[in-house]
Amino acid sequence: MQKTAQHILLSILIGVNLSACRSDTSDSDDTSAPTTETAFDAASVWATLRNDFDLFYAYRDDRGFDADAYLDRVGTLVSAAPDRATFRRQLHRATYAFTDPHLGFGPAEDGDFNIIPTSSDLQIDHRAGQYYVADVRSDSAAYEAGIRPGWILNTADERPIQDLAAAVFTDLIDTPSDAQLDYAGTLLANGRRVGDRSLVFLTPEGETQRLDLANPREQARAVMARPAIETQRIATPDGSMIAVIRINNRLGDNDLITGFDAAMAEVMEADGLILDLRNTPSGGNSEVGRSIMGHFTDRVRPFQIHTIPSLEREFTVPRRFVEQVTPRSPNFDPFRTVVLGGHWTGSMGEGIVIGMDALGVHSIASDMGDLLGAMSNFSFADQTITLSIPTEALFHVDGTPREDFVADQSLTSADSDENAGDPALEAALIYLRDQ
Structure with missing residues (x-):
């Protein structure tokens, strides 16, 4: 279905703000393609889709290859598709070249690869x-x-x-x-x-x-059955008490706002705090993210920069703005805090890690999920084909693209090491001990 640029831009500016990564934890999207269909015009659908893709995909031109030449080749392939299911399948495979888990075509089929990082180990x-x-x-x-x-x-x-x-x-x-x-x-x-x-x-x-x-996917479902927040207290050899707050993939659940408030109130006596975001692969929303970060600043601070490339492409007028965090009670000293990220830290989880880093919190992480930007959803072919696509590019307040962020202490692996240890947690405890 053809959309006007004004309609989609309105949806971006009003309805999109660090939306969650597609979750792959339920079977509700196991929608098979129709077994019969008539007069599917693959070339016509591709022409409409290509225009929107070129305009709105925020990362179209910075993935390390010639996007125009690649999309021309994709168009030759998919325009010959005999039916909607084949067309959708070929398009979805074509997105892998962009190495962006936020980018994909639906509805999903059983034979599709699992969505990473949500359904991956x-x-x-x-x-x-x-x-x-x-x-x-x-x-x-x-x-x-x-x-x-x-x-x-x-x-x-x-x-x-x-x-x-x-x-x-x-x-x-x-x-x-x-x-x-x-x-x-x-x-x-x-x-x-x-x-x-x-x-x-x-x-x-x-x-x-x-x-x-x-x-x-079984683990992805199991994670959602666990408590949204798990708190641990670790006594160190020097007599200090370190609190660990681990979030289990609920950064898109607005109930986490009050839940995290309560968790913070329970650990205010700790000598140090570790915020563990290594189990947040499906991302979340900015309201939850800002509520968490607000506990670690005593004044209004910037945490992330946004750009909307489609506006510059269409009107030659760039739009770039800074998102801010406001203080939230109770407030914990950021310099006695460590934030952890890893390959299963996605989207809003990545946003919180770079935001906490901007607030002065010590960051320990491997490369993270690299879910690019903030997502919007489009539909084509009479709403039978869906496209999830990042329409905003996101940056650390120092201008570093979120996907290129390197933590204060950079790890190759954050979840496990060759000896079955927990490298990120061990590094955090050492850092807080030395503090």
Whole structure:
């Protein structure tokens, strides 16, 4: 369905503000394509869709490749699609080149890859032709099976991972970049929306490990059944008490605002505080994010910069603005606080990490979920095809793109290490002890 630019811009400016990453924890979007349809004009739908994509995708031109040439190639492929289901499937595969978990076409099908980072427990890093495990999500099927950072993924479902990763970009990219192969390897390691995984790894000791793993969507559902906030107190050898507040993927739940207020009131006597955002892969909203950060400042402070590239593209007039945090009671000393982030910190979780960093809180994190920007939703082909797309670009207050943020203490893996330890938590306790 063709939308006017004014209509969509209004929806962006009024209805979009750091919306959550698509959650993959329910089956409500398991909508199969119609088995029969008439007169589907793939070329016409693509022409409309391409115009909106070019105008509104905030990160279209900064993903490390020629977007115009790539989209021309995508258009040649999808314009020949015989039906809506094939068209949608080809389009969704084409989004992987942008390595952006916030970008995708629906409705989802059982055969689609799981949405990362929400329904994932392995992060893969492609180096020198090999697919290394960069991190393993804590409390996951992969972690319980003994998989650790440094292992090499060799096969998925009895096929070499190199062949499968190349097939993700067949007919679209002749020579995928390392970043694109990272992304493809992570998709393959975490499997499809339906079905378990059969993976073969090579350990650093040279041993082959064949493992059948549960679908990570099961863990995604289990996380949502846990308390939204978990609080822990850790007594240190020097007699200090450190409080840990861990949020379990509820940054889009407005009830978390009062829940976090209550949690803060209970830990005000702590000598130090660790805010653990390593289990927030589905993002959330800015109201929840600002309410959390407000407990760590005693005056109004900026936490994030927004730009809306479509306005400059359409009208040549840029729009750039700063979002601010206001103090919230009770207030805890930011210099006795550490914030943790990792590969399963997504969208608003990433926004809180960079915002806390801007407030002077010590940050410890690996690369995070890299969910780009703030999201909007579009529809096409009589509302039978949906597009989730970042329409705002987001930055640290120092101008660094959110996805390029490097923590005060940067880790390769934040959830687990080769010895099954908790590297981020251990680093935070050492930092607070030294303070």
